[in-house]
Amino acid sequence: MKNLWQTALAALLLCAGLNPASGAEPIKIGSFLAVTGPASFLGDPELKTLQMYVEDLNAKGGVKGRKLELIHYDTGGNAKDAVSFVKRLIKNDNVDLIIGGTTTGDTLAVIPDVEKEGIPFISLAGAVDIIEPVKKWVFKTPHTDRMAVAKIYEDLRKRGLTKVAIITGDGGFDKSGREQLLKLAPQYGITIVADESYGNKDTDMTAQLTKIRATDAQAIINFGLGQAPAIVTKNIKQLGITLPLYQSHGVASKTFIDLAGDAAEGARLPAAALVVAEQLPDTDPQKPVLLAYKNKYEAKHGPVSTFGGHAYDGLMIAVAAIQQAGGTDKAKVRDEIEKTQGFIGTAGVFNTTPQDHMGLTVDAFKLVEIRNGSWKIVQ
Amino acid sequence: MRLAGFYTFAAVVALLPMLFPTNYFVTVVGASAGLHVILAVGLNLLMGYAGQISLGHAAFFGMGAYASAILTTRFGWPSLLALAAGLLVAGAIAWLLARPILRLRGHYLAMATLGFGIIVHVVMVQATRWTGGPDGLAGVPPLNLLGWAVEGDLQWYGVIMAAMLLAVWLSLNLVDSQFGRALRAVHGSEFAAQMMGIDIGRAKTQVFVVSALFAAFAGSLFAHQQAFVSPDSFNLIVSVELVTMVVLGGMASTFGAACGAIALTLLHQGLVVFEDYEMVIHGALLMAVMIFLPQGLFVGLSQGARRLWATVPRKP
Numbered sequence: 001m002k003n004l005w006q007t008a009l010a011a012l013l014l015c016a017g018l019n020p021a022s023g024a025e026p027i028k029i030g031s032f033l034a035v036t037g038p039a040s041f042l043g044d045p046e047l048k049t050l051q052m053y054v055e056d057l058n059a060k061g062g063v064k065g066r067k068l069e070l071i072h073y074d075t076g077g078n079a080k081d082a083v084s085f086v087k088r089l090i091k092n093d094n095v096d097l098i099i100g101g102t103t104t105g106d107t108l109a110v111i112p113d114v115e116k117e118g119i120p121f122i123s124l125a126g127a128v129d130i131i132e133p134v135k136k137w138v139f140k141t142p143h144t145d146r147m148a149v150a151k152i153y154e155d156l157r158k159r160g161l162t163k164v165a166i167i168t169g170d171g172g173f174d175k176s177g178r179e180q181l182l183k184l185a186p187q188y189g190i191t192i193v194a195d196e197s198y199g200n201k202d203t204d205m206t207a208q209l210t211k212i213r214a215t216d217a218q219a220i221i222n223f224g225l226g227q228a229p230a231i232v233t234k235n236i237k238q239l240g241i242t243l244p245l246y247q248s249h250g251v252a253s254k255t256f257i258d259l260a261g262d263a264a265e266g267a268r269l270p271a272a273a274l275v276v277a278e279q280l281p282d283t284d285p286q287k288p289v290l291l292a293y294k295n296k297y298e299a300k301h302g303p304v305s306t307f308g309g310h311a312y313d314g315l316m317i318a319v320a321a322i323q324q325a326g327g328t329d330k331a332k333v334r335d336e337i338e339k340t341q342g343f344i345g346t347a348g349v350f351n352t353t354p355q356d357h358m359g360l361t362v363d364a365f366k367l368v369e370i371r372n373g374s375w376k377i378v379q
Numbered sequence: 380m381r382l383a384g385f386y387t388f389a390a391v392v393a394l395l396p397m398l399f400p401t402n403y404f405v406t407v408v409g410a411s412a413g414l415h416v417i418l419a420v421g422l423n424l425l426m427g428y429a430g431q432i433s434l435g436h437a438a439f440f441g442m443g444a445y446a447s448a449i450l451t452t453r454f455g456w457p458s459l460l461a462l463a464a465g466l467l468v469a470g471a472i473a474w475l476l477a478r479p480i481l482r483l484r485g486h487y488l489a490m491a492t493l494g495f496g497i498i499v500h501v502v503m504v505q506a507t508r509w510t511g512g513p514d515g516l517a518g519v520p521p522l523n524l525l526g527w528a529v530e531g532d533l534q535w536y537g538v539i540m541a542a543m544l545l546a547v548w549l550s551l552n553l554v555d556s557q558f559g560r561a562l563r564a565v566h567g568s569e570f571a572a573q574m575m576g577i578d579i580g581r582a583k584t585q586v587f588v589v590s591a592l593f594a595a596f597a598g599s600l601f602a603h604q605q606a607f608v609s610p611d612s613f614n615l616i617v618s619v620e621l622v623t624m625v626v627l628g629g630m631a632s633t634f635g636a637a638c639g640a641i642a643l644t645l646l647h648q649g650l651v652v653f654e655d656y657e658m659v660i661h662g663a664l665l666m667a668v669m670i671f672l673p674q675g676l677f678v679g680l681s682q683g684a685r686r687l688w689a690t691v692p693r694k695p
Contacts (some may be wrong), residue, residue: 078611079514079515079607079609081610083605083607084407084411085651087403088403088407091406091407091532092404094408105513105514105515106513108514108517109607111517112517112518112606112607113606141690170504170513171514172512172514175507175513176514287479343521
């Protein structure tokens with residue numbers, strides 16, 4: 001028995017010694033994403049994107065001569081697991097920085113640990129609460145729900161519509177979106193005449209929509225994720241409601257059009273430029289970046305979604321910061337991320353400042369309309 | 380001598396951080412295992428000894444956690460006072476529920492406790508104004524023990540382990556008291572217990588309340604240690620996991636429940652590296668334990684060890 005242990009130990013030491021990376025320490029990138037569970041349509045493309053580009057960067061010789069190593073855990077969209085995985089990434093895996101946090105819930109849950117341990121963290125979740133108030137170590141790449149609401153309200157104003165009905169789900173994304181809808185309405189001179197809600201697992205929303213039909217609303221805004229917005233869209237058509245329909249950026253994927261079918265025709269939503277990359281004018285500086293990402297992703301994994309793009313932006317900002325900082329010193333990398341200027345990503349052009357840990361403006365969103373089962377930029 | 384097992388356990392718990400002061404699996408996973416031990420030991424009093432199932436135990440865990448989180452963040456209460464309030468709320472609710480619910484048996488009791496757990500979970504999700512809704516409450520201040528703020532993994536390990544040892548010690552003593560004997564009598568046969576002059580309703584109510592108090596206590600510590608609470612931590616799956624811990628370790632044994640809690644916590648952390656296969660391996664291991672060690676991990680193994688010891692030839 002003793003011999004067995006000695007042999008095992010010797011084998012282990014040998015393996016450790018043979019590890020080719022022992023010369024130059026790899027740069028460890030920690031990640032926790034909701035690859036399974038209800039938010040998997042967000043987390044899955046994010047992970048695929050990270051893996052694809054880490055491989056790609058390594059094939060090109062890594063960053064500053066050091067290979068990248070991606071350490072990933074799947075939270076299943078469970079904030080409790082996110083907290084324990086982040087502790088593990090920081091304390092057990094000793095990662096140099098963290099890119100992840102698919103959902104707002106996951107991200108908000110880990111912020112206390114990230115701030116306490118002092119590690120650069122780029123979140124891939126939406127809500128504005130993540131960066132407001134500014135937290136020293138926390139950054140994010142996706143547009144905020146406030147920007148989405150602002151974009152929708154701008155369009156309403158252009159069309160001269162002032163009375164709207166809103167209908168939202170019971171998830172974190174929905175609730176945070178609803179809050180922004182209510183908060184920004186007065187600034188744009190909009191009155192909310194109906195405020196309905198549904199459960200994200202409900203299969204029929206006609207009751208709420210019938211109530212909305214009874215009001216004098218001039219447009220309907222549905223802020224939600226996953227299947228529910230598709231059902232709302234279908235129900236609206238079934239009830240013969242002809243009011244203009246606005247959706248959130250949470251449905252900016254081909255799946256939504258497939259689920260809602262014909263009913264989605266004419267619906268408008270704010271979306272990242274990625275979904276309409278081909279329609280952008282050639283003068284747009286974002287176009288080559290978008291097409292490169294899109295082609296690379298689609299060659300390997302099928303239809304692209306804006307969510308994977310957020311992971312691309314996060315990884316590239318992090319890599320640029322490490323290059324600028326000349327290493328993985330956590331405080332230096334953090335400072336460099338904060339100094340990101342003019343970085344062209346899939347979500348827009350990032351100009352991060354100490355006051356703004358996202359660095360995008362409302363212009364980063366494009367307002368798109370669904371026409372013939374595809375996206376069309378609204379001019 | 381009666382508490383020999385307890386002292387050995389305490390010695391191991393105290394020695395581990397001295398040997399591995401920065402090991403993640405000792406200081407972080409160990410602390411979360413400690414909380415699970417408190418929960419499992421409490422639930423074991425109800426399930427293992429009194430023979431009453433609860434599929435809603437995470438609700439009491441959650442009450443303690445949310446009481447601490449809400450009272451400290453929104454009302455600025457001192458953490459010890461909030462902890463006491465959590466215990467009071469969970470204890471009172473358990474006491475009110477015990478009479479009507481524990482009259483039920485078997486499947487009906489399982490259904491009733493299940494329903495209770497779900498109701499509490501729904502409240503946590505929907506009462507957004509107080510609980511923060513599905514996204515939970517962040518920024519719970521550190522536990523303040525009369526001026527000493529608990530911070531850092533090692534300090535937390537110490538606090539949680541002290542609480543855990545207290546829970547184990549309490550459980551060992553309760554089980555060996557008149558109260559414990561009454562519980563076992565109720566488990567054996569309620570009718571016979573009644574004939575012996577045991578007030579069944581009272582015994583059941585008491586054990587339900589004690590068990591809820593253990594859970595709420597663990598909940599308060601959890602809220603401060605994580606600095607964050609969300610409904611996910613207190614859903615039906617957690618309730619089922621707690622039952623699994625008790626059954627896995629071995630029912631009607633305090634160390635069995637503790638062992639089950641530690642084993643399941645480590646298993647979760649250990650299997651994470653298998654990603655997609657985690658759940659498959661997890662399920663297969665649990666099945667294997669139940670098939671080959673039906674009395675539970677701890678009880679089965681210690682019986683086996685005793686039998687093996689008996690076969691060792693001794694010098695005359």
